[in-house]
Amino acid sequence: MDEKQVRLQRHRLRMTLLSVVNSALQSMIIGLYAMSGATTWATAGVFTLASLGSTGLFAAGVASGWLLFMGDKRLLHAQLLANFAIQMVFMVAEPTLWMIFLGSTLITACYSMVAFTPRQFTWLWLA
Numbered sequence: 150m151d152e153k154q155v156r157l158q159r160h161r162l163r164m165t166l167l168s169v170v171n172s173a174l175q176s177m178i179i180g181l182y183a184m185s186g187a188t189t190w191a192t193a194g195v196f197t198l199a200s201l202g203s204t205g206l207f208a209a210g211v212a213s214g215w216l217l218f219m220g221d222k223r224l225l226h227a228q229l230l231a232n233f234a235i236q237m238v239f240m241v242a243e244p245t246l247w248m249i250f251l252g253s254t255l256i257t258a259c260y261s262m263v264a265f266t267p268r269q270f271t272w273l274w275l276a
Contacts, residue, residue, distance in 0.1 A: 165211045172200040175253050203231045225264050232257045
C-alpha cells in the first residue's frame with residue numbers, strides 16, 4: 150500500500166475503534182441501569198454481546214483488511230445498519246431505556262457526517 154492508503158486504513162481503524170468505545174460506554178451505562186434494577190442483567194448482557202460483538206467484528210475486519218473490498222461508503226452503511234438494528238431491537242425490547250438507545254443512535258449517525266451528503270444525512274437523521 151502507498152502512504153495515502155496506509156493513512157486511510159489507519160483512519161478507518163480509528164473510526165471503527167471509536168464505535169467499539171461507544172458500544173462499551175453504552176454497555177456500561179446499561180449495566181448501571183441493571184445494577185439499579187431498572188433493567189435485568191440478562192438484558193444488559195445480551196445488549197453487551199450484540200453491541201460489542203458487532204462493533205468488534207467490524208474492527209477486526211478493518212484491522213485485518215478483510216473488509217477493504219467493501220469500500221468506505223459500503224462499510225459505513227453496513228456499520229450504521231448493524232448499529233441501528235441493534236438499537237431498535239433493544240428500544241422495543243426494553244422501552245424504559247428508550248432514551249439511551251435513541252441517544253446512541255444519534256451518536257452513531259454522527260459518523261455518517263463524514264461520508265454522507267447533507268441531504269443524505271438529513272434523511273438519516275429524520276428516519
